[in-house]
Amino acid sequence: MLHKLFIFSFLILGIASCSDDPVQQSTTDEELVELLISKGNGSLDFYSLPSSDDLQKIPQDPKNPLTKAKVELGKLLFHEPGLAVKSKFDETMLTYSCASCHHAKAGFQANVPQGIGDGGMGFGSRGEGRIFNTSLDVSQMDVQPIRTPSVLNVAFQSNLLWNGQFGATGINNNTSNLWTIGTPLEVNRLGFEGTETQAIAGLSVHRFGLSLSMDLIESTSYKEMFNEAFSDKPVNDRFSIETAGLAIAAYERTLLSNQSPFQLWIDGNNDAMTNEQKQGAILFFSNNCGDCHTGPALNSMDFYAYGLNDLSNGTYSANVDEEDLAHLGRGGFTKIDEDNYKFKVPQLYNLKDSPFYGHGSSFTSVKEIVQYKNIGIAENPKVPSSQLAEQFQALELADYEIDLIVDFIENGLYDPNLGRYVPDEVPSGLCFPNNDMPSRMDIGCN
Numbered sequence: 001m002l003h004k005l006f007i008f009s010f011l012i013l014g015i016a017s018c019s020d021d022p023v024q025q026s027t028t029d030e031e032l033v034e035l036l037i038s039k040g041n042g043s044l045d046f047y048s049l050p051s052s053d054d055l056q057k058i059p060q061d062p063k064n065p066l067t068k069a070k071v072e073l074g075k076l077l078f079h080e081p082g083l084a085v086k087s088k089f090d091e092t093m094l095t096y097s098c099a100s101c102h103h104a105k106a107g108f109q110a111n112v113p114q115g116i117g118d119g120g121m122g123f124g125s126r127g128e129g130r131i132f133n134t135s136l137d138v139s140q141m142d143v144q145p146i147r148t149p150s151v152l153n154v155a156f157q158s159n160l161l162w163n164g165q166f167g168a169t170g171i172n173n174n175t176s177n178l179w180t181i182g183t184p185l186e187v188n189r190l191g192f193e194g195t196e197t198q199a200i201a202g203l204s205v206h207r208f209g210l211s212l213s214m215d216l217i218e219s220t221s222y223k224e225m226f227n228e229a230f231s232d233k234p235v236n237d238r239f240s241i242e243t244a245g246l247a248i249a250a251y252e253r254t255l256l257s258n259q260s261p262f263q264l265w266i267d268g269n270n271d272a273m274t275n276e277q278k279q280g281a282i283l284f285f286s287n288n289c290g291d292c293h294t295g296p297a298l299n300s301m302d303f304y305a306y307g308l309n310d311l312s313n314g315t316y317s318a319n320v321d322e323e324d325l326a327h328l329g330r331g332g333f334t335k336i337d338e339d340n341y342k343f344k345v346p347q348l349y350n351l352k353d354s355p356f357y358g359h360g361s362s363f364t365s366v367k368e369i370v371q372y373k374n375i376g377i378a379e380n381p382k383v384p385s386s387q388l389a390e391q392f393q394a395l396e397l398a399d400y401e402i403d404l405i406v407d408f409i410e411n412g413l414y415d416p417n418l419g420r421y422v423p424d425e426v427p428s429g430l431c432f433p434n435n436d437m438p439s440r441m442d443i444g445c446n
Helices: 002-009 022-039 068-078 184-190 194-205 211-219 222-229 241-253 261-266 275-286 330-334 366-375 399-412 437-443
Strands: none
Touching: 022 275, 068 222, 068 241, 184 194, 194 241, 211 222, 222 241, 261 275, 261 399, 275 399, 366 399
């Protein structure tokens, strides 16, 4: 590949250019390659996402090794409203799924400021039409107190949620005293990494069940799929919330944005990104952005306070408690004051699919949040200046430089084919990601 050759020769030959100046195009590629190699432990591979079907190359939990059977089962369970059997309302039974808040059309986010599971209705064309069912008690609905994180590229996160509370390993190695019995944190005691822990805990938190869905398991292809995916377990242990969660986690680990222009460029296709996107990438990685947003998913397991508003003091606050510990970020989990208001560095692919940014959805465009970080002035008065990250300071970028960075993030990091991760149908025959009547009308599913 051209980039691999460049590592040794520092020359890129035969670059096709979209501009009228092939010399400038070559120089831009050359500069970006050198920059990424210097930041990526000496290799472009540091930023490369594996193929979704090359299971051996995808980061995985040793306690939940990836198999094709497990991934295929998880793919269906993730989209299956037939598991929605613990609703607080009779009329919303079997109407929501994991994909209600994490669907492909929104980059595996929700495309609304707050994800709405049980108690929501509607879909729109890309999830933007998900609203509260106002005939029901909003206080009893499953509504998120913080913006729903994407599960895209989740394989590159050892611990999940904005505060990193899920996962018994990695940054949570010494936090077992916080895994309170009787709360979702108890699932950490099973010893899994974050993706597995969150999937298992999430099924219960978001009102799914397997024991009440055994008729679904017995009467469909699910039974055979569970038996195949968990053939190493005793028969009596194959059908549970834990195994369902492990299958969903296996599927989530394969959700990789490896068809984005930046990834194709890393693989050697110099024409995959425009010259402007390459210039934006150079600015991005040269201005501290690439210090926190790093690796294949352009994320990290570090936590920073950037002074962004919460859902409760921003534009959106339905059913949100001002005192919710979620607003304290990492500190809400660790109970350490130094960790207050610090949130995990998110991945950056397919951001324009769900135009709400920050843990409190306080920005509605990529450009707004880039401008916010360029100015370096906190918007949330609750966050003490002493807590703000030292990286949060004015960058003094020109408007055209901001536009180039935005172009790189919005388009260079955009995988246009996430639909490849969605099943054609689920074994229950129900409509998905939502099965309520307004959603079925929106989706065109009978």
